[in-house]
Amino acid sequence: MDQHIAESIGRPDLVRLDDRLVCLRFETMKVVSALAAVRHLLDTGAVRRGDTLLDSSSGIYAYALALACHRHGMRCHIVGSTTVDHALRTQLAVLGATLEQMEPCSDLKLDQKRRVERIHEILAAHPEYHWMRQYHDDIHYLGYRAVADRIREATGTEGLTVVGGVGSGASTGALARYLRAAPGGPGDVELVGVQPYGSITFGAEHVSDPEIIIAGIGSSIPFGNVSHELYDTLHWISFDAALAGSVDLLGRHAVFAGLSAGAGYLAARHERERAPERTVLFVAADTGHRYVDTVYARHREAAPIADLAPREVTDQSQLALPWSRMRWNRAPAAARAAAVSALTQGAFTSYMNNVNH
Structure with missing residues (x-):
């Protein structure tokens, strides 16, 4: 029996939708990572019960961290995106989390940058926050x-392709890393990342x-925990194509999931058609409730997915809407991206040293 609702919410369903097509469906995926992260911090003494945990979020992680804090007796402070809706704001308030929501902004890249700047301001005023x-x-x-x-246990690791949003790198990257580290050998696990x-x-x-840039699976700032070398293939999928995928996923398979799931579903179907011998599993990170007005209410606008196919590219200069696909071949981050990431990490380390001393 679960000891807290967060443990139940974080447990995904595995649903076979079709021959060799499997959906890993979460109610709220990031509860899995938030619970384990907070537990690890407590076990190692990095934080204590009653401390305040702080982070930025476009929505899913805010709810996940609030649940983890509720489970472990911590305080929670979120710097939220403009995309945080009324339902989530209400839940966060009742759970005892403090939310600072950014002012309305049509540019989600600017929204993300402002949230990170605000995190630094809060840490300067409250160095005791984690x-x-x-x-x-x-x-x-x-x-x-x-x-x-x-x-x-359900699918094995021979001829398995995992498809899902890249985001911060923690979900799809972690799944590939653990599946490839299976007892008895790494098997044959390919990882396909989805990006906006x-x-x-x-x-x-x-x-x-x-x-719109699909919040949660892409980024306008460098992410330090994306392991580029884990990914075999990448799909860039537009809002309109992801909308079509989400609507088809609900109509064909009765799976009511978020916009990133629609994008992952499109990519997964394509990968299955390319490799008929492989089982393809895609990640549905959340339910479709917060996308009712922006996605599902527009279901009559959705293009038939049979009319959609990716443009095959060999270089990012060839990318074009609505859908592009490129083999990545487990390459490390491009030199420029790696340099930017290193600079970001160096600035972060310097900043934290100044805060802690």
Whole structure:
């Protein structure tokens, strides 16, 4: 029996949708990483019960961290995106979390940058707060070990392709890392990352989506815990294409999931068609409730997914909407991205040393 609702919410469902197509469906995926991260911090003495944990979020992680703090008797402070809706604000308030929400902003890249700046301001005023650094600390990988074990038991690791949003790198990256570290050998696990246009993580910042950057699976700032060398293939998928995927996923398979799941579903179907001998599993990180007005209410606008196919590219300069695919071949981060990441990490280390001393 679970001792807290967060443990139940964080446990995903494995649903076989079709021959060789499996959905890993979460109610709220980041509860898995937040619970394990907070437990690890407590076990190692990095924080104590009653301390305040701080982070920035576009929505899912805010709820996850609030639940983890509730579970372990911690205080929670969130710097939230403009995308945090009324339902989530209400839940955070009742759970006892403090939310600072950014002013409305049509540019989510600017919104993300402002949130990080605000985190630094809060830490300067409250050095006793612990910054969870969901975008930079690989303790957020820890919670996915049990999920990987469950996948291994259900599907095995021979001829398995895992598809999902890259985001901070903690979910898909962790699943691939743990699945490839299986007892008895790494098996044959391929990792396919899904990105929005405009994300800098794999070099698509020069292509903008006229609708919106899909919050949660891309980034306008360097993320320190994305392991580029874990990914075999990348798909860049626009809002319109992801909307079509989400609507088809609900209509065809009755899975009501978020926009990133629609993007992952499109990529997974394509990968399955390319490799008929492989089982393809895609991640549905959250339910579709917060996308009712922005996605599902527009279901009549959705293009038939049979009409959609990715443009095959060999270089990011060839990227084009609505959907592009490129083999990454487990390459390390591009030199420029690596340099930017190193500078960011160096600035962060310097900053933390100044705060702690």
